[in-house]
Structure formats: structure tokens, C-alpha cells
Amino acid sequence: MEFYHIPVLFRQTVDSLAIKPDGVYVDCTAGGGGHSAEILSRLNENGRLICIDRDPQAIEVLNSRFGGDSRVTVVHDNFFFIVSILSKLGVCSADGILADLGVSSRQLDDAGRGFSFHKDAPLDMRMSIEGLTAADAVNTLPANELRRIIQTYGEEKFASSIANAIVREREKQPIETTLQLVDIIRSAIPAAVSRQTHPARRTFQALRIYVNGELDGLGKAVEDAFSCLNKGGRLSIITFHSLEDKTVKQVFASLTQGCTCPKDFPVCVCGKKPKAKVFKPVVPEREESEKNPRARSAKLRTAQKL
Secondary structure (H helix, E strand, C coil): CCCCCCCCCHHHHHHHCCCCCCCEEEECCCCCCHHHHHHHHCCCCCCEEEEEECCHHHHHHHHHHHCCCCCEEEEECCHHHHHHHHHHCCCCCEEEEEEECCCCHHHHHCHHHCCCCCCCCECCCCCCCCCCCHHHHHHHCCHHHHHHHHHHHHCCCCHHHHHHHHHHHHCCCCCCEHHHHHHHHHHHCCHHHHHHCCCCHHHHHHHHHHHHCCCCCHHHHHHHHHHCEEEEEEEEEEECCHHHHHHHHHHHHHHCCCCCCCCCCCCCCCCCCCCEEECCCECCCHHHHHHCHHHCCCEEEEEEEC
16 A cells, blocks of 8 residues: 655754664654655664554555664554553653654545545544544534634634535535535635635634544643653644644643742752753744645644653
């Protein structure tokens, strides 16, 4: 099976891990193995790489690509459970951990997965190909819950109109395909707005986040990943929208917080010290954004354990 993906901030991300040849590294969202392959190329025979992905199609490709390399372990799971994943593997800690929170090019471009609002397909959007689908959500959730999801996860100001339009349409017939939903969304948004950007972009983002639980527990997952680092180890995370980035930024900020004693205290009595050093965020250069439009909103944040 072919599983391609254009890794965003490729060189910058792998470099941010400051890879040691004999270190232990974890690619939490390995996908087609782009970042993983580069990490592996920098490891010697004593190094170790753990590739995690929740998508069974990605796991099939990773096993095919790295299955013959004794340094690599492929795990089919959600990296939100990284503590238990590493524990089961007998890995006490890692020297570097990477998480690319974006949807892969393969998932977006495979019409059958239902992520794209440009191609007609069953309304699915499940990264794990298990559980609740986007069709289940739009056909069963109350209007107020649909409005909340679209407004919160899509930051869509026409969320109420879109939710009401979805409910009206599903009373006539089930909403089963991507382009069927696109037409409903387009009918609920002013034509002038639709001409500025694709009218379904924000709603599809919202449904994808909801269906896959991408923000549910993300903060704790980042904290857990950081806790799995060795001293001096680095955690690098690529985000693609403001909600993800805000969560990662807040967790990283909390890790840098030191003494919380009142300023007028002559000496520190709380004993709190910063746990991390956080590096300046990295965004794609113009050339990369022009070649790969999906990179435009990407942001790389890295924290090093003190």
C-alpha cells in the first residue's frame, strides 16, 4: 500500500530533536515514515526508534518500510497513551519525542477516507477507521451540540446557521457524503463569504477534530510525553491550527515556570524550578509554503527537559 505524506518543516523538525546516534526516539504520529526515516538515518546500531500511529493503513506501511530493521518498533495506538505504550515496551525514557498533529496528505487525498471537502466520498473522517463517523455526528447530534462543535473546533462564526441547516436537511434525508454536506454548508453561509474561502473548510475541520478526539486530552498527552523524556531530551510538536497551538503553548509555558513566591519574599520558599527550556517557535519559510499550501499554518514548538 502506498502511503505518501509531504512532511512539513521536515529538516527543522528532525534537527530540533538534536539526535544522538545511540539515543531512543519516538515518532508519535509516524504516518508514512517520512520523519521516522530521517531520524533512523541519524542513529547507529545502538539507537532505537519507536513509531506510533493510530491509522491501520499507516501501520501497514510502517511495518513494510521498517519491519526488517531491529532498531525500529512499530506500535498501532494513539500517542495519547504514550506512558503505557513505552511501559509495555520496557522503555523507561526517551531522548527525543516528535508529534505531527496534522492530517497526512494520504488521508486528505484518499477520497474514501472522507476528509476532503473537494471530493465526493462517504462522510467518514476517522483516523483510526473505528468508532463514530462524521456522518454519525451530523445525523444524530442535537442542533445545539453541532453548533458548539462547529463554533469551538472550527471557529466558524456561522456555526448556528450551519447547524440549523444540517438539522433541516437530515429531516428530509440522511447526510451521507462529503459533497452533500458541502452543499448544505454553502447554503447556510452568505455568498460573499463563500467566495473568499471554501465555505466548508472550518466545519470539516471541526467535525474531524470532534470525531477523532484530537483536542480531548491533548494537554495531558503533551505533559505525559514530556514526562517520558530523559534529562536533556526534547519534545517537538507540529501544530496546524490555533486551538492545537494554544494548548501546546500553554503546557510548554507551565513547564518553564519557576518560583511562584511573592516578589517581596527575600528567599524562595516554594522550591519550584523550571522543568523545561522552550525554544522559539518555527514556521515554514515562504518557499515551503508556496510548494506545499498545507504547510502555511504549521508551527513547530520544542521543549527541552532540564
